Amino acid sequence: MPMTPLECDMAPAASRQSWPLPRCGLLVLALALATTAAVGSAQLSSESYYDASCPAALLTIRTAVSTAVLLEPRMGASLLRLHFHDCFVQGCDASVLLDDTASFTGEKGAGPNAGSLRGFDVIDNIKMLLELLCPQTVSCADILAVAARDSVAQLGGPSWAVPLGRRDATTASASLANSDLPGPTSSLNGLLNAFSNKGLSSTDMVALSGAHTVGRAQCKNCRARIYNDTDIDASFAASLRASCPAQAGAGDGALEPLDGSTPDAFDNAYFGNLLSQRGLLHSDQALFGGGGGGATDGLVSAYASNAGQWGADFAAAMVKMGSISPLTGTDGEIRVNCRRVN
Numbered sequence: 078m079p080m081t082p083l084e085c086d087m088a089p090a091a092s093r094q095s096w097p098l099p100r101c102g103l104l105v106l107a108l109a110l111a112t113t114a115a116v117g118s119a120q121l122s123s124e125s126y127y128d129a130s131c132p133a134a135l136l137t138i139r140t141a142v143s144t145a146v147l148l149e150p151r152m153g154a155s156l157l158r159l160h161f162h163d164c165f166v167q168g169c170d171a172s173v174l175l176d177d178t179a180s181f182t183g184e185k186g187a188g189p190n191a192g193s194l195r196g197f198d199v200i201d202n203i204k205m206l207l208e209l210l211c212p213q214t215v216s217c218a219d220i221l222a223v224a225a226r227d228s229v230a231q232l233g234g235p236s237w238a239v240p241l242g243r244r245d246a247t248t249a250s251a252s253l254a255n256s257d258l259p260g261p262t263s264s265l266n267g268l269l270n271a272f273s274n275k276g277l278s279s280t281d282m283v284a285l286s287g288a289h290t291v292g293r294a295q296c297k298n299c300r301a302r303i304y305n306d307t308d309i310d311a312s313f314a315a316s317l318r319a320s321c322p323a324q325a326g327a328g329d330g331a332l333e334p335l336d337g338s339t340p341d342a343f344d345n346a347y348f349g350n351l352l353s354q355r356g357l358l359h360s361d362q363a364l365f366g367g368g369g370g371g372a373t374d375g376l377v378s379a380y381a382s383n384a385g386q387w388g389a390d391f392a393a394a395m396v397k398m399g400s401i402s403p404l405t406g407t408d409g410e411i412r413v414n415c416r417r418v419n
């Protein structure tokens with residue numbers, strides 16, 4: 078029997094299940110359109126923004142992302158995170174991609190980014206292709222937003238229409254990267270504040286945290302949790318300790334999956350992990366259980382049992398996050414090289 082868009086919300090409870098895209102595509106599309114540019118003051122345009130000026134833009138990005146993710150599934154996670162780290166610092170303006178110059182220290186060397194952010198080469202390759210096809214037309218900030226969406230879809234997650242028309246910053250800020258991005262030892266209140274400072278609600282924060290259903294974290298970012306926290310499953314902690322030594326040093330960069338159940342699938346297993354005290358980062362587990370104060374427990378439980386609800390909320394929150402303070406109109410520029418101002 079054909080499904081109506083509303084049936085998406087009522088998709089059968091399914092823990093550990095990928096987003097049932099065909100059933101919910103319409104609803105996600107409608108949600109995404111309805112929430113276009115809800116956060117920033119400048120207005121973004123629809124996904125058809127480049128249809129006349131660079132008709133192959135979206136296909137070019139999707140093809141490059143698919144290839145990169147097929148070669149290395151983790152790259153999908155890395156590209157998604159790049160967009161998050163861009164948007165939380167000065168807005169979604171590709172400031173995160175700028176290399177240091179004589180006049181400013183960029184964001185790449187900031188605490189949350191140094192030795193951790195990846196995917197810059199994939200973005201460079203996409204930009205190079207787009208400069209050949211349609212010079213100085215598609216912004217680096219829009220490439221980041223579309224690459225994030227395509228990465229999630231490629232890993233089995235939901236999809237959404239990406240509002241477009243962002244322009245690129247001519248400056249970056251290491252200090253804002255250090256102050257505005259939440260850290261792995263954040264408390265629930267710290268997380269809620271960091272997101273509310275960007276115009277994002279607690280529902281947005283919990284839904285977006287589900288991005289940690291894919292990707293890896295370094296030992297140094299979960300060491301305190303696996304050795305000191307009490308709200309952690311004992312056998313989970315023991316297995317992590319085997320690969321992440323207690324002493325800072327050589328083992329700092331050992332990689333652990335953020336979602337130990339299904340590391341490379343964009344599903345709702347992340348939330349199920351939190352119910353069983355298997356969140357990898359202190360900031361993950363803060364969303365559920367006594368340690369986090371309990372304010373977001375209900376939402377975590379709902380997302381753990383209803384992949385459809387989480388997928389729809391995640392897609393809507395990505396559109397909101399992608400609309401944080403964009404540069405539009407004649408502000409900023411369309412960079413030729415994402416690493417440098419023109």
Ligand code: HEM
Nearest residue numbers: 154155158161193259260261285288292293294295298360
């Ligand atoms: C809620 C606050 C958040 C905190 C405290 C946080 C923190 C972190 C940390 C510490 C890592 C591991 C970095 C490393 O060890 O190198 C990480 C990885 C990651 N984060 Fe977050 N994050 C948060 C929210 C988000 C959001 C909103 C998204 C995207 C929408 C996101 C996407 C990712 C992804 C996909 C990875 C894995 C990247 C890879 O494997 O390359 N995170 N995050």
